[in-house]
Amino acid sequence: MTKQRRSFFAEFKREAAGLVLDQGYSHIEASRLDRHLYKARNLVECFFHKLKQFRRIATRRRKAVALERLQCFAAEQLDDYDRQRDFPIQPGTSQLSAYLAAGVISPRECLHAARRSNQGEFETGNAGAVTWINELLWREFYKHIQAGYPQSAGSGASRDIRP
Numbered sequence: 001m002t003k004q005r006r007s008f009f010a011e012f013k014r015e016a017a018g019l020v021l022d023q024g025y026s027h028i029e030a031s032r033l034d035r036h037l038y039k040a041r042n043l044v045e046c047f048f049h050k051l052k053q054f055r056r057i058a059t060r061r062r063k064a065v066a067l068e069r070l071q072c073f074a075a076e077q078l079d080d081y082d083r084q085r086d087f088p089i090q091p092g093t094s095q096l097s098a099y100l101a102a103g104v105i106s107p108r109e110c111l112h113a114a115r116r117s118n119q120g121e122f123e124t125g126n127a128g129a130v131t132w133i134n135e136l137l138w139r140e141f142y143k144h145i146q147a148g149y150p151q152s153a154g155s156g157a158s159r160d161i162r163p
Helices: 002-021 035-084 097-102 107-117 127-148
Strands: none
Touching (some): 035 127, 107 127
């Protein structure tokens, strides 16, 4: 049994090493790289790396702004949301749609902020918080419907959305 196990593992190691070492090129071919092309490729890769770093910094700033906006909305405007959301002249909306659509802030974070403002309740308590929670949940539900049934976008509720 021990010899069989050793021979199996030895054979397995040889096969695995062969797969790892056999990558389809030899060291001779690898040394024939065009140095100018390699240098240009390296410049492009470094440029994209810098772009990613700047994007991370910008996203961090946007995240901080979005969280600040959410906290401000939950503290100051959420109580009157059900009465002021339909009047464009009043700043009654959360103004978080762009942050939600871009993925800067998640619906879960918004839901937690609303629940904290509403003493942990979903369906009872402050009417403004309940209204905003319902709209947030319906927004996410419809987003998932659109992902599953793209033909339903813009269609009325009476139309059939089955595939």
